[in-house]
Amino acid sequence: MSHTLKANPLDQRLGSELEEFRRTGVYKRLNFLDSAQGPVVRMEGRGEVIILSSNNYLGLSAQPEVVAAGKAALDRFGAGTASVRFICGTFTIHRALEQACARLVGTEASLSFVSCWNANEAVPGTLLGEDDLVLSDQLNHASIIDGVRLAKAITKCQTGVYQHADLADLDLKLQAARDRRVRMVITDGVFSMEGAIAKLPDLVELCRKHHAVLVVDDSHATGVLGATGRGTAEHFGMVGDVDIITSTLGKALGGAAGGFVASSAAVCDYLTQRARPQLFSNALPPTVAASALAAVEYLEAHPDRVSTLRDNAQYFREQLRSLGFQPLPGETPIVPVIVGETAFAIRLSNELLDDGVFVTGFGFPVVPQGQARVRCQISAAHTREHLDRALAAFRKVGQRLGLI
Ligand code: PLP
Numbered sequence: 001m002s003h004t005l006k007a008n009p010l011d012q013r014l015g016s017e018l019e020e021f022r023r024t025g026v027y028k029r030l031n032f033l034d035s036a037q038g039p040v041v042r043m044e045g046r047g048e049v050i051i052l053s054s055n056n057y058l059g060l061s062a063q064p065e066v067v068a069a070g071k072a073a074l075d076r077f078g079a080g081t082a083s084v085r086f087i088c089g090t091f092t093i094h095r096a097l098e099q100a101c102a103r104l105v106g107t108e109a110s111l112s113f114v115s116c117w118n119a120n121e122a123v124p125g126t127l128l129g130e131d132d133l134v135l136s137d138q139l140n141h142a143s144i145i146d147g148v149r150l151a152k153a154i155t156k157c158q159t160g161v162y163q164h165a166d167l168a169d170l171d172l173k174l175q176a177a178r179d180r181r182v183r184m185v186i187t188d189g190v191f192s193m194e195g196a197i198a199k200l201p202d203l204v205e206l207c208r209k210h211h212a213v214l215v216v217d218d219s220h221a222t223g224v225l226g227a228t229g230r231g232t233a234e235h236f237g238m239v240g241d242v243d244i245i246t247s248t249l250g251k252a253l254g255g256a257a258g259g260f261v262a263s264s265a266a267v268c269d270y271l272t273q274r275a276r277p278q279l280f281s282n283a284l285p286p287t288v289a290a291s292a293l294a295a296v297e298y299l300e301a302h303p304d305r306v307s308t309l310r311d312n313a314q315y316f317r318e319q320l321r322s323l324g325f326q327p328l329p330g331e332t333p334i335v336p337v338i339v340g341e342t343a344f345a346i347r348l349s350n351e352l353l354d355d356g357v358f359v360t361g362f363g364f365p366v367v368p369q370g371q372a373r374v375r376c377q378i379s380a381a382h383t384r385e386h387l388d389r390a391l392a393a394f395r396k397v398g399q400r401l402g403l404i
Contacts, residue, residue, distance in 0.1 A: 025343050026363065036062035037255060039381045041358075049353065050390050052376045053360040055251035057224050057333055058295075058305045059381025066254050066294045073290030085283045086272070093289045098268075100296040101260045105222065105231055105247065106239035109268035112284055113277060116219050116248035116259030117143040122275035123215055123244060123261060124151035124184060131181035133158040135173055135212075137165065137198075139191050144217060148186070164191075167202045174210040183212035189232035189245075190220035193367050193375065195334030197225065200236045207243075215244040219259075223252025224333060229299050229306040243267075249288070254295035256288045309333055309380035312387060316378050319391050324404030333378040338371055339403065345372035348401060355393035 007015065021027040032044040037056050043049045060066050073093055081089030094112055102110040113119040120143040124134045128151055136148050138161050152159045158180065162170040170185065177183055185207055187198045198216065207214040218231040226234025229252070233239045244267060249258035261271060272278060284292075299305065313333040320327045320335065327335045339345050342363025349361035352374070363372035378387070398404040 025346060031358070038062050039379055039383070039386045043358065046353065046356075049356050049358045050382075050386050051358050052378070052390055053358055054255075054377060054379070055220070056255050056379050056381065057252040057309055057377070058229070058299065059379050060223075060252065060295045060298060060305075061255035063254075063295070063298060065298055066291045069294035070256075070287040070291035073286045077286035077290075079287075080285045081282045084281060085278055089283050091283075091286050091289070093286050093293065094283055097284075097289045097293040097296070098260065100293050101247075102262050104229075104296050104300065105218070105245050105262045106233065107245060107262040107264070109265045110260045110262035111268040111271050111275075111278070112249075112289065113259045113261070114281065114284055115250065115257060116217070116246055117146075118277040118281075119246045119259040119261045120144050120147040120217060121150055122147075122271055122277050123246060124148055124157070124186070125154045126271055126275040127267065128155050128157040128182060128184060130156035132184065133160065133177045133180040133182070134184040134186060135160045135162050135170060135177075136185075137162060137187045137191075139164040139193070140186060140188050141192065141217060141219070144186050144188070165196070165199055167199065167206055170203075171206055171210075174206065174212055178210070183210060184215060185212050186215040186217070188220070189216045189218040190225065190332050190334065192220050192334060193336065193362065193373075194328055195220075195330040195332040195336060196328075197221075197235065197330075197332065198232060200232050200238055200242070204238060204241050213243045215246065216242045217246045219246070219248040219251060220332065220334065222247040223295075223299055223306070224309065227306065228303040249284075249292040249295070252295075253299070254291045256291050258284045258288055258292055305380045309378065312380060312382050313378040315384070316376065316382075316387050316391070319387070320376075320394060323391065323395050323398065325394065325398060327376075335376040335378065336373045337376070338373045340370055340372060342372040344401075345374055348397060348403070349374050351397045351401070352393055355397060357390045357393040 033041045035042040041051050077091050083089035098110045148159050221231040223229040233242050244263040246261050317327050317335050325337050327337050345361035345363050352359050359374045361374050
């Protein structure tokens with residue numbers, strides 16, 4: 001008896017959508033690295049390339065102390081927690097990490113999650129109820145957007161979006177919601193596609209005026225902004241003024257994975273009691289927790305890494321400008337160069353890679369139509385020689401494509 005193999009309807013649909021992604025040039029091809037993350041990596045099929053597209057802002061992902069701490073934790077605690085936290089999946093290394101994260105960002109307490117994505121899902125979906133409201137900046141990260149959607153579905157809270165960084169719009173929306181029991185405002189500290197910094201002093205003032213709770217996702221600011229890398233609040237001299245901070249351990253703080261919520265003891269305790277991503281999912285593997293803890297300690301002992309990062313970013317931005325490019329102005333190590341159409345951004349990125357420099361191109365729908373870009377991310381681990389080699393590639397490819 002013979003059976004004719006027929007693709008099921010789901011595979012058929014996905015197959016034709018994937019074909020469409022390829023046809024329209026938005027299909028993502030993964031680049032496989034064969035070495036540790038760093039300013040220069042070995043990329044399969046390419047050899048050595050300079051990385052200008054990782055969030056390894058402080059260069060700590062291969063820092064010997066960070067790697068050694070992970071290995072030691074593997075020996076001491078084994079591979080993993082084998083349980084969710086409140087049953088028997090919490091190790092002393094989790095407590096030590098949480099104390100360090102709270103100390104770093106200047107809050108009473110913190111609670112770790114397996115990702116900042118999970119932390120962002122946990123905050124509105126656990127802390128709000130149906131009498132409450134959450135307002136989210138229009139350009140917030142996808143994890144905040146989905147966290148807010150989830151909160152609406154779970155808690156029946158009211159949700160809204162305010163125009164990007166538009167304090168007048170936020171003021172009106174908070175005013176209109178004055179009957180709500182809790183009003184929560186969520187913003188990125190640093191907006192990752194632009195490298196723009198949230199207007200924290202204005203946001204704090206407005207939230208105080210309306211008795212609203214301010215949540216700042218500092219994933220691109222922890223280890224990056226402020227004289228000692230304590231984040232957006234330190235940048236503005238406002239450590240202690242943000243009600244709830246969420247951040248990732250997957251970027252400047254070692255780059256492995258994980259995230260945290262930092263806030264009052266009450267907020268963190270309530271999340272421990274009720275946050276579903278905590279209650280029903282294992283905690284960070286102890287190796288990852290130990291590496292992240294070592295990264296926080298390294299940062300505290302070496303604030304000079306933050307100033308090197310700042311100097312490198314300033315140098316790269318200025319040099320790009322002197323070549324004739326027009327990177328978005330800013331103070332962060334995220335340096336986007338807007339080029340217009342998605343296909344052009346992808347071409348620029350491909351040609352730079354052919355020249356040994358890896359910079360990702362972003363197009364619609366990740367960024368608005370017509371504002372496709374390549375986004376350079378600078379690290380403290382880049383030497384001037386790395387940056388100069390990358391700039392030489394930008395000059396060569398930019399001239400070839402008629403950009404400069
Ligand atoms: N929030 C922001 C602003 C981010 O850029 C990211 C990651 O890209 C996340 C949250 C998610 O972080 P994680 O990788 O820890 O889930």
